[in-house]
Amino acid sequence: MKLVIVKDYAELSRKAAEMLVSEVKANPKTVFGLATGGTPVGMYRELIKLSQAESIDFSQASSFNLDEYVGLSSTHPQSYRSYMQENLFNHINIPAEKTYVPAGNTTDHLAECARYEEAIRLAGGIDIQVLGIGNNGHIGFNEPGSSAESLTRVVQLTDSTIEANARYFDSVDQVPTQAVSMGIKTILGTKKVVLLASGEAKAEAVRLMLEGEPTADVPASLLQLHPNVTVIVDHGAASKLTTSVLAGTKPSGS
Numbered sequence: 154m155k156l157v158i159v160k161d162y163a164e165l166s167r168k169a170a171e172m173l174v175s176e177v178k179a180n181p182k183t184v185f186g187l188a189t190g191g192t193p194v195g196m197y198r199e200l201i202k203l204s205q206a207e208s209i210d211f212s213q214a215s216s217f218n219l220d221e222y223v224g225l226s227s228t229h230p231q232s233y234r235s236y237m238q239e240n241l242f243n244h245i246n247i248p249a250e251k252t253y254v255p256a257g258n259t260t261d262h263l264a265e266c267a268r269y270e271e272a273i274r275l276a277g278g279i280d281i282q283v284l285g286i287g288n289n290g291h292i293g294f295n296e297p298g299s300s301a302e303s304l305t306r307v308v309q310l311t312d313s314t315i316e317a318n319a320r321y322f323d324s325v326d327q328v329p330t331q332a333v334s335m336g337i338k339t340i341l342g343t344k345k346v347v348l349l350a351s352g353e354a355k356a357e358a359v360r361l362m363l364e365g366e367p368t369a370d371v372p373a374s375l376l377q378l379h380p381n382v383t384v385i386v387d388h389g390a391a392s393k394l395t396t397s398v399l400a401g402t403k404p405s406g407s
């Protein structure tokens with residue numbers, strides 16, 4: 154995995170946005186894999202800015218989001234569909250029918266998950282997958298214990314994830330306890346991954362992802378099995394890395 158250390162969240166957001174822009178410039182039909190959470194908000198903001206400044210055309214692009222809460226309708230303010238509309242889709246010219254987010258409120262989750270995997274396959278696979286990382290090392294909503302063979306499915310959220318996400322809801326009781334999430338195998342099947350982590354709260358998860366053995370106990374460590382991963386971290390998120398890992402990198406912060 155390639156490690157890029159930047160000085161702060163602003164630089165992390167800019168770098169990630171630049172990667173997405175170069176992807177769509179090189180291939181207007183880019184299939185994006187997109188993430189939610191607090192971390193990529195800055196990246197989306199930068200992406201919108203760059204797209205407006207350089208008239209970047211997303212009219213042939215498509216996107217697949219990692220996950221959605223079970224039980225929330227797409228119009229619920231805390232649904233990941235709403236998040237994506239507000240933070241990105243309403244501001245670029247990607248066709249609405251080509252932005253896929255798993256349905257969280259369907260009556261047949263099994264069919265929805267199979268349909269989602271099939272839609273990714275029919276699109277030709279994901280060209281560039283953006284990921285954040287949970288404090289417990291989850292990616293998407295693949296909690297510890299998720300197998301490297303897992304595909305899109307309904308997952309049970311851990312108490313720590315529910316607590317971490319409670320900040321977006323009025324109270325912790327309102328946080329859904331399940332989600333539909335792309336699996337580890339789905340993520341490993343993407344062509345390129347860019348994982349973003351900011352702040353000291355993520356430092357231990359980042360260390361285990363990069364320095365630990367690949368294990369389902371830390372789902373992000375399974376990215377070591379992927380041939381093309383760029384991890385962009387700021388100084389806080391890099392603070393627990395050992396010098397041997399750091400020695401292999403060129404800090405890009407000034």
Ligand SMILES: N[C@@H]1[C@@H](O)[C@H](O)[C@@H](COP(=O)(O)O)O[C@@H]1O
Binds near residue numbers: 287
């Ligand atoms: N499903 C999302 C993940 O995709 C995200 O990476 C993680 C970290 O979120 P944050 O970036 O807010 O720390 O939280 C959620 O659980």
